[in-house]
Amino acid sequence: MLLSEKKIETENWFRSDDQFNQLYPHSIQLLAQRHWTPLVVAKKAATFLAAEKNVKILDIGSGVGKFCLAAANFKPKASYYGIEQRKRLVNHSEAAKETLGLKNVSFLNGNFTQIDFRNYDHFYFFNAFYENITGTEKIDKSIDYSFELFNYYNRYLCKQLENKPSGTKLVSFHSMEDEIPKSYHIVGSEMNELLKYWVKL
Numbered sequence: 001m002l003l004s005e006k007k008i009e010t011e012n013w014f015r016s017d018d019q020f021n022q023l024y025p026h027s028i029q030l031l032a033q034r035h036w037t038p039l040v041v042a043k044k045a046a047t048f049l050a051a052e053k054n055v056k057i058l059d060i061g062s063g064v065g066k067f068c069l070a071a072a073n074f075k076p077k078a079s080y081y082g083i084e085q086r087k088r089l090v091n092h093s094e095a096a097k098e099t100l101g102l103k104n105v106s107f108l109n110g111n112f113t114q115i116d117f118r119n120y121d122h123f124y125f126f127n128a129f130y131e132n133i134t135g136t137e138k139i140d141k142s143i144d145y146s147f148e149l150f151n152y153y154n155r156y157l158c159k160q161l162e163n164k165p166s167g168t169k170l171v172s173f174h175s176m177e178d179e180i181p182k183s184y185h186i187v188g189s190e191m192n193e194l195l196k197y198w199v200k201l
Helices: 003-012 017-021 039-049 066-074 087-100 147-162
Strands: 056-060 079-084 105-109 122-125 169-173 184-190 195-200
Touching (some): 039 195, 066 087
Parallel strands (some): 122 169
Antiparallel strands (some): 169 195, 184 195
């Protein structure tokens, strides 16, 4: 296949959310509306986070990798990393990455508390801790949920973000903002304030 043909084939996957979600099995597609980042959000977030070249962007709780894959396509001069504790979701992420042929994306299987935040420049957060609240819809039953974990994760992320240098960027989507330090200030918002752009002063 010629390089131009491969690029066209890849771009076709990004024409719509419905098209993109065809990369995954039907059981994963059914979770898309509630749990996976819409393409329009991924593009807006990547435009903000990857304004400079060669930055490293971490998606905290990356699910099946939709944000990282879309962002990597829309803003290819940055590197994207997704951390996800469900191995089967990481496997789906890797399979989609292979189909798309993207080289600037990496997926890590593990809990976000196990990684070194110093290795990343900016962050994307689609309320990955919300499942721990009683009564919310879960992706699956493969991990533990509790309100204690919700609070612990929020405190841990807040501390890690606080330790980042001035100029660090964060995009939050559907966040309750418990995890965001007071040193981060909103510099923009869209989609009825569900999507917010933050910078550490």
